[in-house]
Amino acid sequence: MPLLVRGDRVLTLDRELADGWVVVQDDRVAEVGTGRAPAGAAEGPRFAVLAPGFVDIHNHGGGGAAFGDGPEAAKVAREAHLRRGTTTVVASLVTESVEVLLEQVRSLRPLVGAGELGGIHLEGPWLSERWCGAHPPALLTDPDPADVAALADAAGDALVMVTLAPERDGALEATRLLVGRGVKVAVGHTDATYERTRAAVDAGATVATHLYNAARPLHHREPGPTLALLTDERVWVESIVDGLHQHDAVVRDTARRAGRRWVLVSDAMAAALADDGRYLLGRLEVQVLDGEARLVGEDGRPGAIAGSTLSLDRAVRTAVAAGVPLVEAVHAATAAPAAAMGWSDRGRVEPGLRADLVGLDDGLQVAGVMRAGAWLEP
Numbered sequence: 387m388p389l390l391v392r393g394d395r396v397l398t399l400d401r402e403l404a405d406g407w408v409v410v411q412d413d414r415v416a417e418v419g420t421g422r423a424p425a426g427a428a429e430g431p432r433f434a435v436l437a438p439g440f441v442d443i444h445n446h447g448g449g450g451a452a453f454g455d456g457p458e459a460a461k462v463a464r465e466a467h468l469r470r471g472t473t474t475v476v477a478s479l480v481t482e483s484v485e486v487l488l489e490q491v492r493s494l495r496p497l498v499g500a501g502e503l504g505g506i507h508l509e510g511p512w513l514s515e516r517w518c519g520a521h522p523p524a525l526l527t528d529p530d531p532a533d534v535a536a537l538a539d540a541a542g543d544a545l546v547m548v549t550l551a552p553e554r555d556g557a558l559e560a561t562r563l564l565v566g567r568g569v570k571v572a573v574g575h576t577d578a579t580y581e582r583t584r585a586a587v588d589a590g591a592t593v594a595t596h597l598y599n600a601a602r603p604l605h606h607r608e609p610g611p612t613l614a615l616l617t618d619e620r621v622w623v624e625s626i627v628d629g630l631h632q633h634d635a636v637v638r639d640t641a642r643r644a645g646r647r648w649v650l651v652s653d654a655m656a657a658a659l660a661d662d663g664r665y666l667l668g669r670l671e672v673q674v675l676d677g678e679a680r681l682v683g684e685d686g687r688p689g690a691i692a693g694s695t696l697s698l699d700r701a702v703r704t705a706v707a708a709g710v711p712l713v714e715a716v717h718a719a720t721a722a723p724a725a726a727m728g729w730s731d732r733g734r735v736e737p738g739l740r741a742d743l744v745g746l747d748d749g750l751q752v753a754g755v756m757r758a759g760a761w762l763e764p
């Protein structure tokens with residue numbers, strides 16, 4: 387029997403329906419409307435806000451587990467984020483040796499095939515040493531075409547995105563190779579000039595990895611990657627909106643200028659949705675204090691920001707608190723990331739699409755999660 391789910395506000399792609407409803411049949415959305423609901427559907431719950439399930443395209447882990455630590459850890463991380471409304475998660479791998487990355491990619495590929503993960507994202511090893519953030523500088527390298535092909539072969543369809551620094555030797559060739567295989571290329575952890583970044587986009591790059599963070603800063607005589615990516619209609623722009631990575635004014639400005647190209651990501655590490663303490667991010671040690679993750683410096687003092695402890699529900703709340711309209715924040719956590727990955731079956735509430743829904747209460751806290759037509763057990 388079809389199920390009726392109601393929302394005081396139902397957010398679809400670009401509309402907000404007051405007193406809206408969604409009819410779910412099996413794993414799909416059958417009908418969406420407002421006011422009087424159709425007869426013949428079982429009455430389900432009503433939420434203050436009903437939105438598409440969140441789509442997180444940059445996420446290293448959560449619930450104490452990292453996607454790089456094998457399939458069992460990946461399931462723990464996925465489950466932790468699913469409980470916060472993330473119905474599709476891309477498993478991001480931090481910089482490692484190509485041998486280790488090959489192993490990690492092979493171990494995650496079946497989970498992507500089974501639909502448990504949205505795909506695999508390689509963040510490194512082809513990044514800037516200068517803007518390495520929480521990636522071990524000694525492992526950063528130029529993209530060797532044989533390595534690029536080996537990783538793409540090992541991952542197959544499971545590889546959905548690669549972040550690279552366009553100024554590295556061979557980066558534009560790697561971009562063309564990856565894009566030719568259907569992989570999205572993201573620009574990040576980069577010291578590229580404005581012109582070099584433009585060349586990467588011309589070569590097929592379509593995503594900005596956490597704009598502003600871990601990149602050559604915007605300067606009025608050398609605007610660098612940030613302005614090149616933010617102003618280019620071909621580029622989806624990621625932001626980590628956790629109240630720490632960026633000033634609220636930058637969040638509002640990015641949301642306004644990127645518009646429908648704005649994508650909220652968690653960039654979460656294992657400590658997301660878990661306790662404070664010591665964690666590993668790839669090979670590097672991270673200390674998490676009050677939810678703030680920082681590398682442990684050689685002197686034992688806190689170093690660079692190392693990923694986040696964010697989940698997308700909190701990113702949406704933080705964006706709204708910073709002054710971004712709710713409809714825009716939800717779009718950036720759902721329809722925009724799905725479109726950035728080329729997925730047409732999710733990220734929106736529309737007849738025929740997968741019934742991935744998140745119900746929020748008045749305070750925008752998650753009150754119910756449905757994935758492919760099935761409620762998550764509380």
Ligand SMILES: [Zn+2]
Binds near residue numbers: 519595
């Ligand atoms: Zn990063």
